[in-house]
Amino acid sequence: xxxxxxxxxxxxxxxxxxxxxxxxxxxxxxxxxxxxxxxxxxxxxxxxxxxxxxxxxxxxxxxxxx
Amino acid sequence: xxxxxxxxxxxxxxxxxxxxxxxxxxxxxxxxxxxxxxxxxxxxxxxxxxxxxxxxxxxxxxxxxxxxxxxxxxxxxxxxxxxxxxxxxxxxxxxxxxxxxxxxxxxxxxxxxxxxxxxxxxxxxxxxxxxxxxxxxxxx
Numbered sequence: 001x002x003x004x005x006x007x008x009x010x011x012x013x014x015x016x017x018x019x020x021x022x023x024x025x026x027x028x029x030x031x032x033x034x035x036x037x038x039x040x041x042x043x044x045x046x047x048x049x050x051x052x053x054x055x056x057x058x059x060x061x062x063x064x065x066x
Numbered sequence: 067x068x069x070x071x072x073x074x075x076x077x078x079x080x081x082x083x084x085x086x087x088x089x090x091x092x093x094x095x096x097x098x099x100x101x102x103x104x105x106x107x108x109x110x111x112x113x114x115x116x117x118x119x120x121x122x123x124x125x126x127x128x129x130x131x132x133x134x135x136x137x138x139x140x141x142x143x144x145x146x147x148x149x150x151x152x153x154x155x156x157x158x159x160x161x162x163x164x165x166x167x168x169x170x171x172x173x174x175x176x177x178x179x180x181x182x183x184x185x186x187x188x189x190x191x192x193x194x195x196x197x198x199x200x201x202x203x204x205x206x
Contacts, residue, residue, distance in 0.1 A: 024077050025143040032145055032205040041144055 002061045006034045008052050023047040077143060084138040091131040098124040145205055153197025161190040 020027040032038035102120035110116040165186045171177045
């Protein structure tokens with residue numbers, strides 16, 4: 001699964017720590033998601049969508065489907 | 067974003083609190099184990115009711131420690147839980163496989179000393195720590 005988290009975060013000038021705090025995960029988790037080492041649960045994906053005010057599909061792309 | 071920053075509970079402070087609580091109950095459990103193990107001989111001269119009380123206290127504190135560990139794990143975020151889960155799986159697997167082989171060594175006379183449970187616990191603890199370090203590096 002690919003994601004645009006790093007780009008979206010940079011556009012808003014947020015640090016990984018800011019984002020981690022906002023969705024109540026560790027900074028390590030944000031970094032692992034951004035680098036594609038870890039795919040988040042639906043719960044975390046929805047929290048990210050809320051924080052970025054975007055639909056989930058605008059943030060995550062299923063690479064197997066494309 | 068700012069509201070979410072303000073409203074969100076602080077994961078780091080919650081983890082810190084849970085870690086301290088777990089550490090304290092862990093220490094209490096070790097102390098109760100020492101009391102149950104050495105109390106009969108050194109303090110109450112094998113008085114049966116006191117020995118039973120010592121064992122019950124050790125069990126009670128042990129169960130409280132387990133409950134604190136559960137709270138600690140539940141308080142972590144999902145990636146941290148995954149790292150802990152993988153480390154525990156490694157530790158349990160290695161403990162089971164190596165533990166049984168170790169026991170076998172004595173049965174088939176390849177070693178002369180009797181395998182002890184503490185050896186297995188030390189092995190599992192070391193394996194768990196290695197699993198945590200590996201997990202931490204994998205998701206860095």
